[in-house]
Amino acid sequence: MFPLSLHSYYSLMRGTSSPARLCQLAKELGYSGLALTDCDTLSGLWPFLAACKQEKLRPLVGAEITEPGSDERVICLVKDSTGYINLCNLISRRKRAGNFSLEKQVGEYGDGLLVLSRSSVLLQSLQKQGIDLAADLGSWPTEQGGRLRRWAEGRNIPAVATPAAALGEEKDRDLFLLMQAIRTNSRLEPETEKGRPVPAWLEAPSVYRDRFAVWPGVVAASRHLAERCSFSGPSFGIVMPPWKGKGQDVAAALHRDAYRGACKRYGTDLSEAVVERLEYELRVIDSMGFSSYFLVVRDIVHRSQGKKNHRPARICGRGSGAASLVAYCLEITNVCPLKHNLYFERFLNPGRLDPPDIDIDFAWDERDAVLDQVLQEYGSHAAMVSTHVCFQPRMAIRETAKAFGMPPGEISGLSKRISGLRRERGKTLLSSLQNLPALKGEKLVSPWPQIVALASRLIGIPRHISVHPGGVVITPGAVTDYVPVETAAKGVPVIQWDKDSAEEAGLVKIDLLGNRSLGVIRDTIAAIEESGCSFDEEYWQPEDDIQTRKTVAEGRTMGCFYIESPAMRLLQQKAGTGDFEQLVLQSSIIRPAANDFVREYVRRLHGGEWLHLHPQLAEVLDETFGLMVYQEDVSRVAVALAGFSHARADGLRKVLSKKDRELRLRDYQQEFDGGCAARGVDAETRKKLWQMMMSFDGYSFCKPHSASYARVSFQAAWLKTHYPAEFMAAVISNQGGYYSTFAYVSEAKRLGLRVLPPCVNESEIRWKGKGSKKSIRVGLMAVKGISTEVMGRIIKCRQKQSYTSGVDFWQRVQPPKDESRALIQAGALDGVTTEKNRTRLFWELSQFHCLARRQKSTPLFGVQLPDAPHLQPLAPRELLRREYRMLGFFCKGHPLLLCGVKLQGRTRASELVHCKGKQVSFAGWLLSGKLVSTKSGEAMEFLTFEDETGVVETTFFPRVYRRYASHLFAGCPYMLRGRVEEEYGAITLTVEGVRRL
């Protein structure tokens, strides 16, 4: 028996096991190979091929193709490379074309495929079209199967038994039922004897032999059919995007353009260093066949600006590609690799087998247009890379709870509090959940324990395919000749492979990503120019500006790209340097597993004594104070001390960021140990070096990436320093920063800006900053519940004449009633009334709608409302409460001040600097928090609070965090009791007690 039809979990809710688990099971059951036939997809192809290699099984590539609107389906197995191309095209057709018929399309793409079907009608039709066929009898001998077998025998079509398994093992039955409930959006019903088809699982060959003993030959047929399929996986080599160079030699064109760009960057008299580096890079690029890649990326970046050969102003080329001088000369990246000593081998080296990629950031709201342009230009040769969205603990619990019929409020109530949930090793998900400090004191009553137990088995299973944030592949032939293509919800073509699979297949990816801060910088500069100030970007060197450096050194960088998080601001304060080089280093050293090294870095920066762990590391780690800071430091240390080749060292660097690294890491560790030992490095040093390498666990950056980001950070910091009003308005308008609008508004107030309330006569849709008046006007977008259409109408209708009254406004703009109410509550209509009495405005709104109701349409002319009754204006406190509900912040004052006498005895944020080492009570408004684990795995949290005078970073150590976590909510006031700590000038509060105000 050779299992010819199996679903893995890549069938998306139609299979329970991973390809690796299926292969493991097949091996255990004694099969020599297996076919993976996922439902209309080849998403699991590369994990399947890797697992077969691991288990030494023979892979058969295939897919189950369904017909929309019917139960008809066929299994297609690939016989040769033509069959593979046809299968990719067939699946793409199934996924993308509206009128898909198995009979027609399988006939069209059947060459090179072996097709198995349970329908005699379909088999008959396909036989006439000359398709290689077999009759699929399924996993049990049934009456229908018997008829099919007899029919097939009469037509010389082999009949074959198949496992038709959606499950790997029998114990996955309840998981499968849950998946069905999630897929069909229905309630989970227990498996009953009747009425529900029992899904099949992979069983031992002997089971099928016994089961099909009545039909001799149908089991053996599976082996014979498998032997006819010689295809064992595609091998494309590296697939480069083709450059449309009108017959030019690609290498020569790159050489010419790189030199032309170099002259522009460095002047016509190029230094020896530049020429040497350029020549070296061009040689490597050419030898590895990457010339066209650079030119294609250059074309995309430059075309997006609409002006060829003009410096692209609003991009940020990042990632390892920024280490390339060629990329810098082609104006794909913005930092000079020579000036900042960037390591080109991190990007390309002669031994590197996998294709590197170049990442380009565009302003977040311009990125989609760039993508559309690329997809349009390259047509069927371009598609986006997919992301396989897998169940994470929170999503798994939420979806399972829905299937169990739990009310939405209860589900969201729980899932809001379990954001930090992850499955800990050796613990069940339930115990991890119950240990969460945020759920302290809450007992999970039935059916929650069952829900969590079942949900834990969903974790890691792909839920659906989504679009990678910006990965595009461009291929010389049609993309569908390499990989099946689907159409994503937002209408773009997307390949069925995720970035790892695409890389495995050799498809070179270009990342075109969206970046909000580029939008912030663009908008700020536009606002500066609009206000009449001149701004020359060509000669803009924010890194050299003393005031900007001071801003960075003091950590006053809320709103600035990448350096606004509490951890980064504290590090800047501790470092106190504010220079570009250190910022590059700091933005890389701040990573989840490197806390100890951050502390050590600050100590060494301030003159603390240190020595290299090994003298040979001096060359590698001198600029980083002997610490491994950048990704490439791992590779460079491995090369320098353990004698790794560049390619092998790069492999070690890459494996550190993989989820399933443990097994592979063990080999690397042995090799590293062996290599170091052979070069006389002692065991203690080896251990310390390896530990430092492990701090790159999770995410980490390479230096070129950090340098590219640091440049954007400095630009933002410069704008904040010199044009705070315009900058803060742009930060809030572009949204998506680290903090809430509330926090940014407070920051604006601290910068001395007046926050003017929303007004239908004054506000634009976006926030508007006016440096000359030291004010920012709240944009209409800040009022909750106002649609884009209404905002547009408000702006359009006031162009002729300002609104003179509530009625005038409603008559001309015609907003829905609830949006009118929101505008009144937010105070946006205060400017059109003389009394500023919002209760009266509410009454007039009711009168207006009453009139419209009676007239059965909105009154267009001369509405005269009857006199309103005498209504008392709302109390100031109620006005503020309503404003806060609609806007999420106070335009004047701070909500904390409403706590009145409860604030007695507090120390303000601005006074903490004088209370070092003392116990204080601090009243603060909770802004944000970052949950972390201690070395012993205990949860603790760094929380950011503010009062009307400043922001305070606090530390909740595990004991205190456990006690108070369930009472801490962002956007609420608390009285904190704790000790003021000072480290290298940075002030923090270590909290010991919390009371809600």
Added chain:
Amino acid sequence: MLDRSIIHLNVTDFAVAVERLQDSSLKRMPIIVAPQQAARALVYDMSEEAYGDGVRKGMRLDRARRYCRRARILMPRHKLYRKAMGALVSKVIHYTPLLEQGEEDGHLFMDVTGTHRLFGPAPDIAWRLRKQVLKELGLDPVWSLASNKLVSKVASRMVRPLGEYIVGAGEEAEFLAPLPLSLLPGLSCKEVGLLRDFNLERIGQLAQLNREQLAVPFRGRGEYLYDASRGQDRTPVLPGGTADTKFSREYHFEGDVVEQRELQGVLTSLVHEIGRQLRQEGKVGQRIGVSLTYSDGRVAVRQATQAGGTDNDFHLRQLALTALSRAWQRRIRIRSCVLACDRLLPRSRQQTLFVLRSCRELQQEKMVTAMDAVCARFGSGSLRLGTAL
């Protein structure tokens, strides 16, 4: 027209009061009444002390426990509460036949208009009743007297948990004016929101608006608000059991359920009870309605009809299941269900001439008759359909 005298009698926290009667050690102790063995039980009733700690009716028991850790949790004993309610009614019924009562909630409206010569002035009746109920039943009700149900109810709300209040005829508006609008019964959340927008907080402020003005934001409801804010209410005291236009049964799950089979089983039991009532009273029902209360409190009601009506359990069950599938459209657990049968017709004793019934139908009819006979002899729960289990 004669001024009416309406007494509103209210034993606050009725279930708790009854439980305290049974066990005097519970007095002054915070009490929560809820089915505690159910994992996801809701609070049925609570004492004033527990209310003070934030516990509310319909709240999840685990949350209520967190709010009031010192509370003693008691299982609801609906039979006992119904019995206590019956005893309360038996004390009141001597004074007036015009008596409107809740099922087991300790609320009673009595219309004692014109009983002066028999029992003396209305306040005396109320005083006497309170003393009598306290002495004979051990329950201490709040009472209020006014010229209509609305004002008497507001007066009770104002004085609870203990006390009495008399609003003289013609003093209604004056009485209501300083009270907060939250005491006015029958306001929807949306109406409360609108009143807040206009910064109206007291009933008297609402009463300053005329009918035309009230019609602006509240449309048709303006009439009610106009009358209510002035203490005008003409609704009669409706003695229970007079409207016999439908038969209904209700079932509360101890926790909540998601399995269709369980819900179908409960409906089958309810169908059997309603079917028996129909057959006993010689009626057939043309429409079966199923009302489901989801775990989040939302209610869905759907019906299924059969022309000509039926009293056969099997047919009624089929209708109920159809209505169930129409009602249970959300993917959410069910807390309780109500089965109602209406559009009742007298059963025709004449057999149909032209429609031949199938053998199966005849068998089902015989079976229903046999089941009725068994239930009549051994009690209503003695025999059930297997699907009801």
